Amino acid sequence: MFVLDVPFSGAVEGCCLLRSLVPSPEGVALKLEKRCLNSELWHACAGPLVCLPTAGTRVVYFPQGHSEQVAASTNKVVDGPIPNYPSLPPQLFCQLHNVTMHADADTDEVYAQMTLQPLNLQEQKDAYFPIEMGLLSKQPTNYFCKTLTASDTSTHGGFSVPRRAAEKVFPPLDFSQQPPAQELVARDLHDVDWKFKHIYRGQPKRHLLTTGWSVFVSAKRLIAGDSVLFIWNEQNQLLLGIRHANRPQTVMPSFLSSDSMHIGLLAAAAHAAATNSRFTVFYNPRASPSEFVIPLSKYVKAVFRTHVSIGMRFRMLFETEECSVRRALVGVIAKVRASRNGDSGELRSSSPHQSGSPVCPSPPSNLPTPLSFRGLDGQGISKKVTTAIHPLLQRSSSLIPTPSATEDSLQTWFVKAGVFPRELWCPFIILQRKLQCVALFFGSVLPYPCCWYMGTVTGISDLDPVQWPNSHWRSVKVNLMLFLLFIIKIIDVLLASISLCILMRRMRSTFMNCYLCSLLIS
Amino acid sequence: MFVLDVPFSGAVEGCCLLRSLVPSPEGVALKLEKRCLNSELWHACAGPLVCLPTAGTRVVYFPQGHSEQVAASTNKVVDGPIPNYPSLPPQLFCQLHNVTMHADADTDEVYAQMTLQPLNLQEQKDAYFPIEMGLLSKQPTNYFCKTLTASDTSTHGGFSVPRRAAEKVFPPLDFSQQPPAQELVARDLHDVDWKFKHIYRGQPKRHLLTTGWSVFVSAKRLIAGDSVLFIWNEQNQLLLGIRHANRPQTVMPSFLSSDSMHIGLLAAAAHAAATNSRFTVFYNPRASPSEFVIPLSKYVKAVFRTHVSIGMRFRMLFETEECSVRRALVGVIAKVRASRNGDSGELRSSSPHQSGSPVCPSPPSNLPTPLSFRGLDGQGISKKVTTAIHPLLQRSSSLIPTPSATEDSLQTWFVKAGVFPRELWCPFIILQRKLQCVALFFGSVLPYPCCWYMGTVTGISDLDPVQWPNSHWRSVKVNLMLFLLFIIKIIDVLLASISLCILMRRMRSTFMNCYLCSLLIS
DNA sequence: GTGTAGGCTCCAGGCCGACAA
DNA sequence: TTGTCGGCCTGGAGCCTACAC
Secondary structure, three states: OOOOOOOOOOOOOOOHHHOOOOOOOHHHHHHHHHHOOOHHHHHHHHOOOOOOOOOOOEEEEOHHHHHHHHHHHHOOOOOOOOOOOOOOOOOEEEEEEEEEEEEOOOOOOEEEEEEEEEOOHHHHHHOOOOOOOOOOOOOOOOEEEEEOOHHHHOOOOOEEEOHHHHHHHOOOOOOOOOOOEEEEEEEOOOOOEEEEEEEEEOOOOEEEEOOOHHHHHHHOOOOEOEEEEEEEOOOOOEEEEEEOOOOOOOOOOOOOOHHHHHHHHHHHHHHHHHHOOOEEEEEOOOOOOOOOEEEHHHHHHHHHHOOOOOOOEEEEEEEOOOHHHHHHHHHHHHHHHHHHHOOOOOOOOOOHHHOOHHHOOOOOOOOOOOOOOOOOOOOOOOHHHHHHHHHHHHHOHHHOOOOOOOHHHHHHHHHHHOOOOOEEEEOOOEEOOOOHHHHHHHHOOOOOOEEEEEEEEEEEOOOOOOOOOOOOOOOEEEEOHHHHHHHHHHOOHHHHHHHHHHHHHHHHHOOOOOOEEEEEOO | OOOOOOOOOOOOOOOHHHOOOOOOOHHHHHHHHHHOOOHHHHHHHHOOOOOOEOOOOEEEEOHHHHHHHHHHHHOOOOOOOOOOOOOOOOOEEEEEEEEEEEEOOOOOOEEEEEEEEEOOHHHHHHOOOOOOOEOOOOOOOOEEEEEOOHHHHOOOOOEEEOHHHHHHHOOOOOOOOOOOEEEEEEEOOOOOEEEEEEEEEOOOOEEEEOOOHHHHHHHOOOOEOEEEEEEEOOOOOEEEEEEOOOOOOOOOOOOOOHHHHHHHHHHHHHHHHHHOOOEEEEEOOOOOOOOOEEEHHHHHHHHHHOOOOOOOEEEEEEEOOOHHHHHHHHHHHHHHHHHHHOOOOOOOOOOHHHOOHHHOOOOOOOOOOOOOOOOOOOOOOOHHHHHHHHHHHHHOHHHOOOOOOOHHHHHHHHHHHOOOOOEEEEOOOEEOOOOOHHHHHHHOOOOOOEEEEEEEEEEEOOOOOOOOOOOOOOOEEEEOHHHHHHHHHHOOHHHHHHHHHHHHHHHHHHOOOOOEEEEEOO
8 A cells, every 4th residue: 555655743733834843844845846846936837825735645535526626617507417426425535646746837837637546445444534634835035926917918118026025036136336246047947038127217226127127027928907026035046027917817628528537537536536546636726726635634624523503703814906905904904903902003913912802803793874985096095005996996997886776785795796695615724824924914014915803604405415415515604794894894995895795706706715713602 | 200301302312522513402491591501611711521410300429429529529538438328329219400500609619519319229210211411501601711830820910812722712903003902801700891992903913811810810719720701692692711720629628537428428328318308419520529419310221222232342531631732643543544554644524424443443453662762842743732841850850761662661651650551441421423423523622622532342330349238320331441552653753652651641540531332342 | 142240320229116996 | 015107219010032853
């Protein structure tokens, strides 16, 4: 039988979010390094919430989740008849033989290939009290991420590097030169080197990438709204990743119908389950609604050690589309705290021990009606935020509520526009995490914008009782209304509604990297 | 049950190759027109040998062939275990409910979507003497196709239009202007209009496309060796198609393993067969090694009315990579005929009733040894041909035989280089065709270069007796050595060997649109 | 008849500071 | 601190003929 090639006996709490706090064992890092040189770049491109299980450990594979990935990638849900696979349970316990990181040659989209082998009954019994934890990959410490502006992507000029980012990540310039300049060489996921002229000039002085930048932009087909990511790693290499904004990146292959692909993943898993043979899955973190290969330990903890019940309150971490939207929301939350405490409104990001209370306010006792809205360029909304969310608004310009909507009409609008599902299904994978992590996230510069969100558990049942009975996939129904109402009450309404509209649509359309975490007993 | 929406009772002989000879019934053409506006452009891009079955008719579906398409598109054959599907026969008789033509939004690659429904036993009996024929699509009559040169694709200049092509296909210029010029608007498969300045100038005078051309080249990512296709249709519209050269066009999707896709197509077909439900397949004529959805009538004719036996000789039509290679081979054949008849060497393309004898010579009685080769830029090989095949040679420059090789070493080289499989498997779909079609092909300007080839049937057996017993898919083994030896004997050796090397590799790698036809009893 | 090279022109790509948010 | 604009320059895109095969 298979022998664990990564013996790992320490009981390490947490997963990705603690990556930078817990030093990873040499063996794991080295093994990983051999498989894919730029694993830190891969993880940075994939986002801070993506967690790959370790090769050699036992995992749980959710065919339902895999199916969701295919549906998201092909932009098509199955409508045709799907065969029944009695041998395929909703949770398939597997040995994870191999994990390799890849990036699409055309789009640079990151994905992972995993080789799984279903466990037989005896092996499943052995695995009931597992010791394996998720992969503790190195999250880069010296890096920055910037969402590209119109100026950055136009052919007219170069790339404006944020001052702190340049000083922190790039090698120092020789300021005796006039103007100070150097050549930077950055390596992408495909080990292709890109050369840029880094110059410090202008009035006021600023850092710019000029020569070489436009070649990179056109080669990677970057447009305003996409993000770039520079890492200065421990080998003193400059790494360079991109993250396309949420436009469709995976091209639908023209040689196989999406129905056949849906059936294919089920049939492949079912056959592997029936014969205990290996099978291969691709996990695409930027396209997949949720992780569908989970460390067994995490699954066991969530199912057997956490007692989720209706009425429970929780916080949830997920990515937003725009940094500025995140900043705006953080500002909102800070103001919320300020208004409650009579405080100055500054977010104390440097005090991680203040626990979650500032960002986890109690629900409002009374709601004002009717609400008054302010225009997009009216007071209370900075031009910066307006500009940042402008491209997002353009896509849904017809959906913007009128400035004089009442609370009822706002809610009606949300429902009509289809951006406001009152109830969402969450994957039942609960990250047990200490509350001080919260503050870390609000203060730090993440490669992707993240945001906490609040909710209440309103139901526990099967998502698809016919095809997938007794599945833990998205078995927890939650209500996220509360937080929205709260913000609407206290702070600038249109800003909050627009931000949340974006967040909600993001969640509804892809449900990306969404976790139930930090359950609060109400 | 389903009712044929295209009642079609006439016994029409032949298929695609006779398209331009037989007027197609109005109903078919109109129905097709509604489904896809540019059906003639689609067919022109797909190539002259591609024949789509008519919606509403009965067809035979070969899972093996479909599997080959997926293998070709993913560039990966299955190595993992494949489940057994007892309900899936090697030939699945189906009702074809729907055929729609598509083009990949990214690469412009043409493909067709078909909805199939397996026939039950009673329906299969009814279908045993079918009246349905293949789709008689309109092949464009007023068009031209050109393989792009380095000059055509460089940013330095425009597109040089072959004189006859411009005079035949483009609207006439006003020669009172100096220089004569006009604006052309051509529509591609996606109904996108492209504007070009068409000018007649230079010394000597020639037709050029200047302004607008480079935009088109970069938008379609065309490089030297790709082809463009202009059609002047009966509605006086100018249509514009492209055909990328044989570099990999279909990008491997990053969200599903190729194994799963292989299993997917089989499982989908098996499930449909078991439940008599509909399923969908995509047929990609430029990527698929062979057609895997065949009109039932053609199948019945091939299996029950044609008695293929070992030792039979046949001719086969397939596409070559380069027009000039085809022209070179036609020249070779013409010279062959000339040397045998004491003739002038001119190919009489205008005499379709001469039957196949000139292009179907008898085998040589004695072989000269040793053979002498001439250099690539030596006598006997025009610079034109050399230049045309140069990009092809570059890909396999290490494989070019030395100028002093003997016949034996040539054959050894072919085998070593892997471009010369002595025996090939042909799909057992035989086109019964009158011999005069041969001459038509040698004289006409096809959108794709085609070439006849000769061979002998050397075996009849299952290609994969384990997984697909009793299949007619590629059940005929043939030997193509004879023709090669013959050309080597009579004509310029290196030219022939290079041409045939290209042809053979083309066949081996994709086996594109390859038919057994015009069987000759030896 | 057509592919390629050389010459010439001119505009957009690209580098700069100004300025405002 | 940084996004965008106007100014300005230059290299290459793009139109032309010459010439060779």
